Amino acid sequence: MKLNINTKDVVSGAFLILVALAGLYLNQDHSLGTARRMGPGYMPMMVFWLLAGLGALTVLGGLFSGPDPLEKWTGVDVGSLAAAVAAGVIVWKISPQFSGFFGTTYNAVGIGILAGMVVLSFSAGWRFLGLVCAAVAMFGLMLEKFGFFAALTGTILISVLAEPGHRSRPLGVLGLLVFLLALCWWVFIRELDIRVNLWPQL
Amino acid sequence: MELLLTNLAHGFGVALSLQNLSFALLGALIGTAIGVLPGIGPVATISLLLPITFGLPATTAIIMLAGIFYGAQYGGSTTAILLNLPGEVSSVVTTLEGYKMARNGRAGAALATAALGSFFAGTVATVLVAASGPLLTQVALSFGPADYFSLMLLGLIIACVLAQGSVIKAIGMVVLGVALGLVGTDVQTGQQRFTFGIPELSDGIGFVPIAMGMFGIAEIILNLERPEARSVLKTKVGQLWLTKEEFKRATPSVLRGTVVGSLLGILPGGGASLAAFGSYMMERKISRGRHLFGQGAIEGVAGPEAANNAAAQTSFIPLLTLGIPSNAVMALMVGALIIQGIQPGPRMVEAQPDLFWGLIASMWIGNLMLLVINLPMIGMWVKLLQVPYKFLYPSILVFCCIGVYSLNNNVFDVYMTVLFTVFGYMCNKLKLEPAPLLIGFVLGPMMEEHLRRAMLLSRGDPMVFLQRPISATMLGIASVALLLMLLPNIRKKKDEAMAG
Amino acid sequence: MSLAISRRGLVSSAAVLAGGTLAGNARAQVWPTQPIRLIVPFAPGGTTDLIARLVATPLQERLGQPIIVENRPGAGATVGSLMAAQAAPDGHTLLLSNIASHGISPTLYGNLRYDAVRDFTHIALLTLNPSVFVANPRSGIATMADFARFHRDSPRGLDMASSGAGSSNHMLIVRMGQILGREINHIPFRGAGPAMTAVIGGQVPLMSDSLPSAASHIRQGSVRAVAMSSAERHPSFPDVPTLREQGYDLVTNSWFGLSGPARMPAPVVERLSTEVLVILRSPEIRARYAEFGGTAGDMSPAQYAEFVAREVAMWAPLVRESGAQPD
Known part of the structure; x- marks a missing residue:
């Protein structure tokens, strides 16, 4: 496949990954608990990993679905x-x-x-x-x-x-x-x- | 059946008294007004008016409060359609097609559809409440935490259908919304999560600052950036009323929306918030106008508006039959009743027949009044769009500011709105859609709560989600929906890959 | 001065006129000089809100100034309480203090920015409400003996719902588990309503609830009352035995009272206490509180302050035991 960068998607994906990493970092304060008695950190952990995965998929997809550049910044x-x-x-x-x-x-x-x-x-x-x-x-x-x-x-x-x-x-x-x-x-x-x-x- | 008619006749006898009728009208008017004003919701208004109701007879008081409740629903769709300002989760869906219709010069038709669809759905749902309330309660009671979890998951998956562009990005936005919903106090342990020690965040980020920032105010900025786009807004007003063709397209959507909304509204664990976009998803997949979605399809206004109003009526069922309020507005009504010395619950039908049947009759009367109030106002609302934008936008802005502030009388919410305005602007530039995010934000916390409760009850055994028939069915539908959504994408990618 | 205030000013001047004709009470001209703000640290429509409004209506008549109920919910009732603690102690800001904000939260929230005893002037206990254990009628649990047997014999132990983590009802479940020697599976809900729905629907067999929110469901027979946590049987529910009668020495009540910021002038406290006690002794308010399932309080400011201090000390070990931790 030819590289054909969709800047909007790549930036979006990167943004999602960034949020996910920040969330996972902050989530270290919360205990995960067990499957039976899930702690306050259980759901955030799943959510942020999922978000990171979706961000990565968006970046990957964005490498080939372009071009869709951002507006020019002066x-x-x-x-x-x-x-x-x-x-x-x-x-x-x-x-x-x-x-x-x-x-x-x-x-x-x-x-x-x-x-x-x-x-x-x-x-x-x-x-x-x-x-x-x-x-x-x-x-x-x-x-x-x-x-x-x-x-x-x-x-x-x-x-x-x-x-x-x-x-x-x-x-x-x-x-x-x-x-x-x-x-x-x-x-x-x-x-x-x-x-x-x-x-x-x- | 005969008994039902006798009871309804009795109810109308109560509701049609001059006093009750005038308070129903007053409630409907106040409701419409606060629905139209961004940020000021029925909860705030009803709690302000609560002391006034102490002096009224119980039936009159509750009729007025109910009038405010559904008046606000009507009013909320008006600003969603005209200004892209959703005041609550159900009107988020209305903005999607409704605001596009307004931009196409069909604001009048969109408003008329919303009013007529809501009225029809309200009528059907009222009859349903009267005829089979107790029976439907049993359905609601059979939903356990596992079933609610699966329902919410299904809701989140179909929320991705709201996306107009890439499905992966839409799922990303749903998940981001769920992540935003994590902020606040954890219900199970009481621990503060992601609040950075800010007390205002301990109850979570507010819905209104997000919705107002990402939709309403971000839209103002975008309109200012594209002067050419907003000239369309004011020049083409078009025919006010529905065309025959539009009427024909909207009718089946209203019917379907009524069914979807009535069923979801019964569930006190968050069903009503699913009603509008459940219907939107359905219309987008099966209606005749499905190819027009995203450009202002009338089906996308008719279905969700009907569903939303039907759910608003049937969500009274748990209150009337169990005495348990299914949302904050209902909780206030219970409060009003208790202050009057009335305990809502199954005995209310026998102990307070005036109140019970009078309320049901006044639900319908209230809906009729709203129709009568709102249809003539459509012309006025549409005229509002003809106000030059340079005068309109500062007005929207100050109304938003005051509305946001009055939520909690706290400037913190004003700054949150700024934050989400910037975020909404950024999302627009990156083609990330805000609607799925808001749905995730609303459903996420409920989903987590039900998930953890289900696991507590099953002692950590995830099989419970497959063993319970309701839950298993929901999960089945969810996986089919997910497949249907991803398949065309994968196929398209494959085709592209082969061609490339 | 804002217009809102000047309108309230109109109301207050009318009230002063009315007051002037009533009696030449010198204090009435000193305080209250403006409308009184009563902060309720819970959402409107709930038990706390209703208790506040029931007492606010007669109180404003007696004081000759309107009382404006302001709901400031959040974070275990601590948001509104902090606000009251930081307000000017001139008697124009009062708080509906309660078991959550002044009994449990002091231990539950390690970083609480107020001291439940020192930062407030405690004025009067308004009402005491017992907790009640209710069971789904199809669960087979009718007495505490059934409760104990089911809990012992079931391989998974019993599930028991409450209105939320850190509530007094949650603490009661923890304590009951300690007494029975086996942890009860606590299922927290977001408020009493959803929890009650789950019990009526049979999703959870048992619940520990405050009597006011459970009363109507018990009367309607949609749930069965198993035991009451008060010291004696409740007059409105003479058929429901207490925990103590059934062999468990456990007496708790949730409570609601009237407080203000620390260092309120003594004459104001005295006047408030007098007026509130008159209201609490009136048959109407007693009847209304009894309907809720509560008993009206009868404590002097000093007694109430002592009561609050005792409650904080009493709940502290249980709260630590419960594992609930907000931060």
Whole structure:
């Protein structure tokens, strides 16, 4: 058989194998037990070996079923991905030293994700992924401290950056913002009465 | 039979009182609303409303709660079809063909099919509950852990049929889903597995963050990346109602879905979650439109929606006949009844005939109301798709955020959603399909639980899976299904190899 | 201030008005000044949730502030309990403490981030519920003598279901095995409902269950009650003999109580204790708790705190013996 590489399948298979290996490594903590009284590690062991096997099959199959290349990554894409991961981890780790706010709940994780995603969105290939995820992370970061309205405003303002049509039309964005704030208040606060702070807690 | 009619007449007498009717309507409306909102599920809503029901008569209270329950089922399919946002496992299946239909400009037809199919299935299943509830309970009771294990295994194997591409990759995704389902507290020993010391993970990864990230939000990113694809979404709306041809294609699927769903819904050990995609698999193999699957086949909406709603009705059977709730919503209803001083169970039929027959009658009335509420709204929903995407996507995003947060009032779930958005995006680029993963995620933990329980009971003898007739039958079907699935692949590979 | 709170503020101002007409109780103006959050560390609809709501309704009337039941289930009831332990001890956050969170989990979870005694102000015992051994009617087991004989004579020993690993019912099964000199094959389920289904369906012959969840099934005759774990026969089930009567010196109860974070002001504790005791002595609540199969508690805050400490000590050896280990 001729080698005809399906990059997507090879990468998929490699990913499955990676997860399986990580799982098997972590599963060392759990006792296997016996067939009669299976321990907490029994099922994970079977599942991860199966996953590794399927990953290997996918890689093997992928060597001959191509070509199906991945989308081209530009140098900027690779660079911003690396920079994003670095920025995310660094911000996550050091942010609690700057403000007690980041030391509580998952705020350090939130600001880490936000920073990483913002960096990621500098490259054209990752722009939409970065901005949408940053918008969601912004919501998590702001909600409990700054309240419902501020968090929604943050999320909406980041998310509209993803659409070029909005950048030249600030009035449209403002309209959208007001409309969504009103709608969300009506649906979630007035009707469903979910328990969140509406205004900043200072 | 005559007795049944008398009882049903009595039930309708109860259910048709002005108070009960208005609370059924209220429940159905609330249910539809929360079903449409991503993340906010019936469990959260019912527990919020529980204190209100204390002031109502028991029958009225339970009628309203039941209305919320199936209202949410209806509403859930709406967002699945329109926005690719599944709120629960059954609507994952609806996204597969339903969202494709919406993209083809047939959103109206998909919604109408879902509503009509659900109504029909609901009617049949209600009659079934009324006529043979106690008998069906015996069927449910004869299922032991070994049988449930084999049923789940069968479910997982047929989940691979959901795949539109490579079967091996689909099985990989199912297994990956099972692996994700391992996270959390082990039921048998109470040990924490793969939780990294994060307390939020001790009850497992939430379904909604995964579904919302991998389906809804990842889809937003992909739509933003392909502006040309979403223009289709808003320009072609097409005829709202079903064409004659579509109606003819959907009818047999609804019938089959009703049967599959009614049967699976009876099983309290997780049968109802299998109903929708059991039907999907069936339609994909035997319906007339099977060659259209993956491009928006109406059979793939009609069958699963009918199955899902039929299962929702028959899953009341264990509650009504044994007093044992088969899911979290039912557990809340039992709570509501107990607070009212009523113990649900076999004696309820005699002790509380108003409640029992009134509930059954109101199930049907509730379904009728949902049909009446939902059919006229289809036009409105479809209009929603005409909202320019640049306004639509920030709205979906904020609704998702609030919905996810409100699950546990915890921002942790929001960050999990981000994680699964990235993962879903990656899967899309690698042609790894998310639907089999979600099915594996839901069925995996149940399968492990039943497997380990069966082995405990058999003292470690695996033969129990072959000795029990129900289990052996399931395993037989599973192996045939696996063979049928792999054979064409192998043959194709062989042909390719020979040609090459 | 959030709108939700300001609306609750409206409710509370109405309540203050009402309270003002009731009595010139000086404390009522000090506490409670805002709605009280009652954390229930279990899912809504379960026994614990119902017990909480049954007491919350009369309590909020007596205190003149709404009580908002907040369900925070997870990890053997420890998630919600930790939350309560870390809340401000101003009397506006209370917890439904129980045998899982404050009796068994302290031993079960080695890395627990709270101390069941020191990190809480224990206010009142709400109710005590015995466990009951139930059998499938076709299993041939009607008494503890049958139980012991079947367990001895069967080559494989008996299977016995429970609502989950680490539950008090699980511990009871372990203890029973120790007494009989042969391990009972414990089959854990995800909650009492599925376990009961398996017993009714004959998949498992026996189950150790808390009386509240088993009561209706015993009354309906779908399962047979073999023995009760209380010290004396239960008034609602006078036909069911206790374990002690049948020659096994084993008395356990599952329990539910009201607690708050440590260092709550003494006047608040006193007021809460007084009001709860009045409610617990009322015939209505006694009747409702009895329907569940429980008895209403009658303990002062000091007695309840002592009770909790005793329970932790009592369960510790059994939990270690049981082999259940969450981490």
